[in-house]
Amino acid sequence: MSIESGMKKKVLVTGANGLLGQKLIGLLRNDISVELIGTGKGASRLPESWAGSYTWMELDITDREEVLEVFAATKPDSVIHTAAMTQVDDCEKDREGCRILNVDAVKYVIEACEKQDSHLIHLSTDFIFDGEDGPYTEEAVPNPVNYYGETKLEAENLLLASNIRWAIVRTVLVYGIAQDMSRSNIILWVKKSLEQGKTIQVVNDQWRTPTLAEDLAEGCILIMKKGATGIFNISGADFLTPYDMAIQTAEYFGLDKSLITESDSKLFTQPAKRPARTGFNIDKAKKELGYSPKSFLAGIGILAKQLKLADS
Template identity: 30%
Template sequence: MNRTILLTGGGGFVAGNIISQNRSRDIIEAVEQRAVPILSDNLTWHILDLQDSAQLRRLFHRVKPDVIIHTAAISDIDYCEAHQEIAESVNVGVTRTLVDLCVESNVRLIYFSSDSIFNGQKGRYVEEDIPEPLHFYGRTKVAGEKIVQQGCHDWVVIRPSLITGLPLLDSGNSFLWRLINELKQGKKAAFPKEEIRSPVDAVTLSRAVLELAENDFQGILHLAGNDTLTRFEIARQIVRKLGYSLDLVVDKEPQVTTSRAPRPRDVSLDNTKARKVLKTPMLDLGEALDLIIENKGDKEL
């Protein structure tokens, strides 16, 4: 019997890949603030503002989901720093409403957090490490995690590392797609050598999330690739894989301005737990890039 999944942030980068990887043909009820031009027999779009709790409740009771996958958030770190009230409303307030609904109807909740909840002093963070965010966005994700853990009966908190992949719905924030467009124009792309991540591709991430939608794992899970790399090294591997000149990737000098929120240096994640509890394999970056290319659809790389 197919499950019904309520997917928030439906028009975003991650959610678009989840929709694309829905091979088990679960019914997806996708929530977005604007119309998204993609149709499927197992996909229905619902245009609403998640901050409107009354509308969200009506939708929840109408579609009767078995699982909620909550990807929606304001994730622009500097925007969150400058607009803390709206960031709090979207990233924390909406999560609280969803938790209340899940408790009322005994629905499983998969909540997307972030690697940005850590201060970056340690690196290779495990699920048990204590969050110490450096910026307001990170604090909203920590608050969301606590609401989920303290309120839900059936929950998963996902902490993805830097996500590489393509925006299959032509929307959402994909640094890979921005990089490709710059490369096509022969422009140089600047990436910092001091920011360290453990990149995970959007295809693997989506498959892992859909696996979690149907299994009984409960807890926090780091979804990250097997490699620990600087963002500069990540960009060079991408450029090499796509056949462009490595000269197009240059070092980005650290930015220190009053309008820019601080960034943690090393928020690489340890994926040992994910490799133990999931059938979906976590990949090296080279393997991940091959998988992205295999699933690129009509994108020209």
């Protein structure tokens, strides 16, 4: 069923309490062509003012029977699967939990989509690559260097082997703020640290194309509306180190850049290895979807406005 048919398209979002999930619900909730279903483990944590613009259903994606039941009850035309375990070090330390969320749950979602003939839009990551020669195109050969990347690649391969209509959305270092969010991001961390007069060490030997959460949500929606299939890189366009990002953040907010010290990632000990040079070439998404991300500086500006609104 297409949007153009005049009938509403049923869109189910998993992980709707998360950062990307909240952005998707926020963008789609007033779309008259969409009947929107938000799902998540437990009650909705979305803004109360959004009530009535979507249907909420509790869903534990690690429970196969529950996944099949919710999909059978809702019969979604499109599913945007954002729910996953994404904290890279946690994945390294809790491999069983990571596998259940990032691989087993994807099997259940694929099975449910096959039964309901749903188009599945699945979120993946730059961490499926080893970081030897980024930025990467969609055709680059994956070679993960940590367990998180291994599970996300395994999930991609499940889609490739399936009989459903699917799109894989690979993204990079997503940043943003949302309702009831416990996780920080590099912009908020740098801003808060410098405001408190703290000296911070920021690595200068890793490269990414940081992605504004709103841009990622818009990329997913473009895929959903077009019924597009295949692999799409959806990220920001600016190829930056975390040090570059920190300097831009300090400059935007008029904070003391001398408090920011360049550092080497080898000085930090973390459970999971990070690929050095990832980032994405997004030419395919621009050409085929009309995707147009904001610059990193514009993204900082959007966060700044959201922070003001949250404080008001």
